[in-house]
Amino acid sequence: MSYTAHALLPTSLVGSYAQPEWLIDRKKLAGRFPPRTRALELWRVPREFLDEAQNDATLLAIRDQERAGLDIITDGEMRRESYSNRFATALDGVDIDNPGTALDRSGHPNPVPRVVGEIRRKHPVEVADVKFLRANTDRRIKMTVPGPFTMSQQAQNDFYEDEAELALDYAAAANEEIKDLFAAGADIVQLDEPYMQARPEKARKFGLAALNRALQGVNGETAVHICFGYAAIIHERPSGYSFLPELSGCPAHGISIETAQSGLDCKVLETLPEKKIILGVLDLSTPAVETPEQVAARIRRALPHCPAERIIVAPDCGLKYLPRASAFGKIRAMAEGAAIVRRELS
């Protein structure tokens, strides 16, 4: 099938895509908070064949994105139990075997890595994933990395006197990773910082500085994703962001925000006049597949506040928890919805 990249209103996942049931216990995955430590027991495939299975699942995720017509492709985070734990648990300075506890954004205690020493990246974590993705699609590719502020909130600090210092060390680790991901062929790297929305005061106090540190000296196209949490897990959705205009000052090129689930007043996009907006237009609180016209309507809501030239069309958040058929239906509707608006604008 011939494919031409769309310069206007390109489409992209936020990061994750629905994983196959044969690969991971999706019910168990959905029945708990996203793991912060490792959760190897979730995988259905024995360890010795897991790499092959995860690679294959990645190929299937790529295929679905290509068939749906997306312009920017991720690896679907098929190898991850959550968006953050694969990277966060690979670092030096954390005790994974004797986890601590931290409150999740919903206020529930969740086992988390215990920080027992200086946080340092031991080795590249996702570089092989980028290379695999690069080798298996001709389209632009994006890789996600958990943000330093979010990682600092998903850990029990038993070492640093100052949380801000902890966040800066996480930032240094993310920074090294981001540079390696671009060197390995990533076109876009996105930092996932959902906790900036969940804990705006701390985010203001030291999160933004950590984010800037993570992006220091980075040359490729970058983005930051913030959100109200997985709709499948966090059911109460505020109607506006408590931390968004603050991001206008960060060096990331794009900001990924949800507008579908929250019915966000898109006027807030005016506070980010220099940023690309990765516009969430898929409601992930329901498996019901949007019509292309619904998607188009959600894109149109943003246009008075952000020119189409700065918009990337995306889901509200990761599709990890959606049934596969529904995830595919939604991204196809998304691509078709973007095409409708593109035609109106041409």
Add this chain to the structure above:
Amino acid sequence: MPANALLPTSLVGSYAQPEWLIDRAQLAKSSPPRVRARELWRIEPEFLDEAQNDATLLAIRDQERAGLDIVTDGEMRRESYSNRFATALDGLDLDNPAIVLSRSGRPSPVPRVVGKIRRKHPVEAADVKFLRANTDRRIKMTVPGPFTMTRQAENEFYDDEAEMALDYAQAVNEEIKDLFAAGADVVQIDEPYMQADPANARKFGLRALNRALEGVTGETAVHICFGYAALVKERPSGYSFLPELAGCTADGISIETAQSKLDCAVLETLPEKKIILGVLDLSTPKVETPEQVAARIRRALPHCPAERIIVAPDCGLKYLPRASAFGKIKAMAEGAAIVRRELA
């Protein structure tokens, strides 16, 4: 990719299955199963359909990336080329199998025929629809041949083996028509036992084959071979049953030439048939160079015009390591391209 009209490329049928899906070591250790062998699958029954569908998508993707013109489902859902269809029929006792010797001389449990062989329902039609929905290229589906199925069963019902073969043929005939109705471009009947047991093949196998093809309007083929190179080590240098197939109604004959270094002069005995020319040696995981493939294609040209040749492996790729299987089909597509350029 525009389809190649000259020297199109295709699998014979099967492709290498993922290790996470099926116990490949166990699969390779035993003879191809004739009864069901569900214990080979590594995936729980409730997720097996999803896993087999996904494996099929991966097989399609590999074939497309390699540049093949005719795509199969890689037989990802099968434990062997024949047992999924053969065990779905009426008239069999599968729970109390008989033991017969396989062509490699190993004892193998087979279905006992205890009643009239009848097809209860379409077996592979859903597989064809899945394949049709997931590739734009021409598609081929394989079904086990009636004669081969009689060799992989213990007859305790029919007075006459020929009669049993005709009932198998009737079941295959119904299936083939359904496969074309479901969207297949080519249907291939796998009849390796015609080579293994040529006397009986002459006696009643050919008639059963023609019965299986009766009234079929789509493009058909018959595959015969010397057995999986991974399992059957001794290879004769010529077919004991090949010119006979000139008289069957199939459009194409799939034969191995790489492993057996077949004297391609025998192709002259099949002047009306498309030749599905086996040019990949599956006795070794070593990947051929495109030039090696091209040389094997050239060997056939003095005896069969290129217009009648479809380039293929010698047999199914089921037992090859995945990386090797992909390397080989890519070399095959590139080798065919070399010869195509020479002929242009």
